Amino acid sequence: MAVQQLLLMSLLAFMGSSINQEIKKVTRLSLANSKDSNFGEWYSEVITTSEMIGYYDISGCYTLLPWTMGIWKRMQNFFDPEIEKMDVEPCNFPLFVSKDALQKEKDHINGFAPEVAWVTRSGDSDLEVPIAIRPTSETVMYPHFSKKIRGHRDLPLKLNQWVNVVRWEFSSPTPFIRSREFLWQEGHTAFATKQEADTEVLEILELYRRLYEEYLAVPVVKGKKSEMEKFAGGLYTTSVEAFIPNTGRGVQGATAHCLGQNFAKMFDINFEDEKREKTEKAEKAMVWQNSWAYSTRTIGVMVMIHGDDKGLVLPPKGAKVQVIVVPVPYKDADVENILNACSATVKTLCDSGILAKADLRDNYSPGWKYCHWEMKGVPLRVEIEPKDLANNQVRAVRGDNGAKVDIPMTDLVNTVKGMLDTIQQSMFNVAKQKRDACIQVTKTWDEFIEALGQKKLILAPWCDEEEVEKEVKRKTKWETGSAKTLCSPLDQPELAEGTLCFASGKPAKKWTYWGRSY
Incomplete structure (x- = not known):
C-alpha cells in the first residue's frame, strides 16, 4: 500500500510539474530570441507573443487577431478620408476571376501566372472551366469600366476597394511581408489624358509616404521601378521603399502604377473625346488608367523597424x-x-x-x-x-x-x-x-560588392539598361539571394557629367537604389 501511495504521489508531483511548466510557457512574457542575434526567430516570436497573428494549418495563411486589425483600422481611418477628397468612391468586386478575363491581357497574366490559385472542383464534380481567385483585380474590374465609360462626362472614374487577395507564394512565407492571403486597399482609376493619370500617381505616392512616415514612423524613399521590376502589363510603376537595417533588405512598401492604355485596349475602355464630339463623326479615344495599393505588409515593416527585445514598439x-x-x-x-x-x-x-x-x-x-x-x-x-x-x-x-x-x-x-x-x-x-547610416554610395563594382556584403542600402549610378540589371542579379546570386534595383528616387541627387555606371562602365543616366529585398 505504501508503494502504491508513493507511486501516486510521484505521479501527481510529475503532473503538477508539467502543468506548472505549461502555465509558465503560456504566461511567459520575456522573449527567447534577440532582434540582433536571431532576427527571423525574434520576428516570429514578437508577432505571436504580442497577439498580432495566429498560425494556421495552411502554410502561408495566418489569422489576423484584434491587435492587428486595430492597427489596420487606424490606417484605414487615415487613408479613406484622404482619397475621398480626391473623389475616389468605395466599391467591392468579386473574389473570383473567369479564365477568359484573366487571360485577356497576356503580359499581365504572365506576370502573375505562378501565383494564381485556381478553383477546379465544386463538391465531387470537376468544373468545366477553372475559376481563378484574384491575385489583383484589374481583370475583374475593367469589364465594368468598359460598360460604365461611354463619353468624356463619365471620366474620371475612380474606385477603391478594401479586400483580400490570394497569391500562392512558393518562396518561404513571412507573416505580413509575404503571405498567400493578405488584406489591402486597391484603387483603380481611369482618365481622359495621360497628364491626369501621371498627376494622380504622384498624389497617391505622397499619401503612401505620409502613411509610412507620419503614421507608422517608418522612413521611405519615393521612387520609380525599373522596367524589369515594374507591374506586369503596366506603363510604369512607382513605389515607396523601406529598408530593414537588421537584415539589410529592402521592402516594397506600396505601389502606384500608371497602366497606360494597355488594359483599355484589351478591355475596350473607350470614350468619345470632348474635342471631337461636335464633329459629324465622333471618334473614340482610349482612357489612361492607374492602379495603386498598400497591404498588411505595412504592419510587418512597422514591427521589423521599431520592435525590440521587449516586444512591439508601436507609434x-x-x-x-x-x-x-x-x-x-x-x-x-x-x-x-x-x-x-x-x-x-x-x-x-x-x-x-x-x-x-x-x-x-x-x-x-x-x-x-x-x-x-x-x-x-x-x-x-x-x-x-x-x-x-x-x-x-x-x-x-x-x-x-x-x-x-x-x-x-x-x-x-x-x-x-x-x-x-x-x-x-x-x-x-x-x-x-x-536607415541613413546604412546607405552606402558606390561608384564601382568592387565598392558595390563590398557594400552588399555589409548589408547596405546601396545608391549607385546606373546606365538604366535591362541587360545590365540582369547581369547584376546573375553575378550576385548568393545563398542570401540576388541584388536588384529597388527604385530610382524621384528626388535625384546631382549626377555629375561623365559619371559612369557602376556595373557596365557606360555613361550613367540616373542614381538608383540597389540591394536585396523581401
Whole structure:
C-alpha cells in the first residue's frame, strides 16, 4: 500500500510539474530570441507573443487577431478620408476571376501566372472551366469600366476597394511581408489624358509616404521601378521603399502604377473625346488608367523597424491603444479609490480623443501587466498608486525608451498629448538615423560588392539598361539571394557629367537604389 501511495504521489508531483511548466510557457512574457542575434526567430516570436497573428494549418495563411486589425483600422481611418477628397468612391468586386478575363491581357497574366490559385472542383464534380481567385483585380474590374465609360462626362472614374487577395507564394512565407492571403486597399482609376493619370500617381505616392512616415514612423524613399521590376502589363510603376537595417533588405512598401492604355485596349475602355464630339463623326479615344495599393505588409515593416527585445514598439498614430492605465495598489491601500481613479483617467483621456484603456484585472500583478503591455507595444503607460492619489497626479512611462514623468491631473490631457507627439516624432527620427547610416554610395563594382556584403542600402549610378540589371542579379546570386534595383528616387541627387555606371562602365543616366529585398 505504501508503494502504491508513493507511486501516486510521484505521479501527481510529475503532473503538477508539467502543468506548472505549461502555465509558465503560456504566461511567459520575456522573449527567447534577440532582434540582433536571431532576427527571423525574434520576428516570429514578437508577432505571436504580442497577439498580432495566429498560425494556421495552411502554410502561408495566418489569422489576423484584434491587435492587428486595430492597427489596420487606424490606417484605414487615415487613408479613406484622404482619397475621398480626391473623389475616389468605395466599391467591392468579386473574389473570383473567369479564365477568359484573366487571360485577356497576356503580359499581365504572365506576370502573375505562378501565383494564381485556381478553383477546379465544386463538391465531387470537376468544373468545366477553372475559376481563378484574384491575385489583383484589374481583370475583374475593367469589364465594368468598359460598360460604365461611354463619353468624356463619365471620366474620371475612380474606385477603391478594401479586400483580400490570394497569391500562392512558393518562396518561404513571412507573416505580413509575404503571405498567400493578405488584406489591402486597391484603387483603380481611369482618365481622359495621360497628364491626369501621371498627376494622380504622384498624389497617391505622397499619401503612401505620409502613411509610412507620419503614421507608422517608418522612413521611405519615393521612387520609380525599373522596367524589369515594374507591374506586369503596366506603363510604369512607382513605389515607396523601406529598408530593414537588421537584415539589410529592402521592402516594397506600396505601389502606384500608371497602366497606360494597355488594359483599355484589351478591355475596350473607350470614350468619345470632348474635342471631337461636335464633329459629324465622333471618334473614340482610349482612357489612361492607374492602379495603386498598400497591404498588411505595412504592419510587418512597422514591427521589423521599431520592435525590440521587449516586444512591439508601436507609434502612437498607428496604435489601437495609445495609453494603458494600470492601478498599483499597495498592501492595505484603498483599492476601490485607485480603481475609480484609473477609470476616471481613462474617461478623461478618451473624451479628449486619446485611445486609452484601463487594465483592472485582479488576477495579475502590476509588474506582470507592465511586461504584458510592453510586449504589445503600447506607446504610453500610466500608473496610479496611493501616493499618486494623495498628490493628485499620475506617473507616465514611455513605451519607446522607458522614460518616466509625474503628471498633475490638472494638466493630464495636454501633457499626454504632448508626450504622444514626442514619441511619434522620436520613433521616426531614430528609425531614419538607423536607415541613413546604412546607405552606402558606390561608384564601382568592387565598392558595390563590398557594400552588399555589409548589408547596405546601396545608391549607385546606373546606365538604366535591362541587360545590365540582369547581369547584376546573375553575378550576385548568393545563398542570401540576388541584388536588384529597388527604385530610382524621384528626388535625384546631382549626377555629375561623365559619371559612369557602376556595373557596365557606360555613361550613367540616373542614381538608383540597389540591394536585396523581401
